[in-house]
């Protein structure tokens with residue numbers, strides 16, 4: 001029998017779901033997965049993309065959902081690839097990014113988590129500063145082998161506590177506080 005969940009993560013990317021599930025488990029929130037390709041509008045604003053993705057996900061799922069839109073923003077490239085991170089990863093990949101980055105290596109990862117149900121659309125932002133490594137290090141998905149979080153010497157792919165400090169963790173922590181309060185006030 002399928003387990004019934006009250007909250008679903010809608011995404012085409014199972015890496016994102018696995019991390020989101022681990023993080024929300026630690027806050028006592030169960031998360032189901034709906035693997036779907038969502039409509040992604042062209043926009044400079046992660047928030048605008050996230051809100052549109054959330055509405056699209058809710059209209060398909062008809063249950064309370066969260067979606068996530070992320071971006072890696074590299075300072076010396078004026079924030080590129082930012083909202084285009086997914087496309088740039090598929091086209092240039094980590095090798096291509098390393099060729100573009102020169103002496104100034106500061107970057108940040110940003111996560112926008114959007115919750116949507118029948119009545120509410122709400123987003124939560126998490127940001128993590130860091131730098132771009134000089135070569136790919138460690139085995140990980142996406143940009144993990146080239147992103148070094150601040151106060152670390154190792155890349156996301158080399159550390160084992162990514163889910164305790166990532167951009168995703170920071171956004172989901174804000175979401176959890178709000179969501180658990182909401183559940184509590186619905187019970188009263």
Ligand code: ITT
Pocket residue numbers: 010011012013016036037038068069070071072085086089141142143144156166168
């Ligand atoms: P959706 O179906 O949920 O949209 P996606 O992979 O297209 O999945 P995004 O639009 O949020 O997701 O793309 C952001 C890209 O940034 C993603 O494809 C990864 O390549 C990269 N990325 C995001 N978070 C990451 C993380 O924690 N570690 C490594 N790479 C990450």
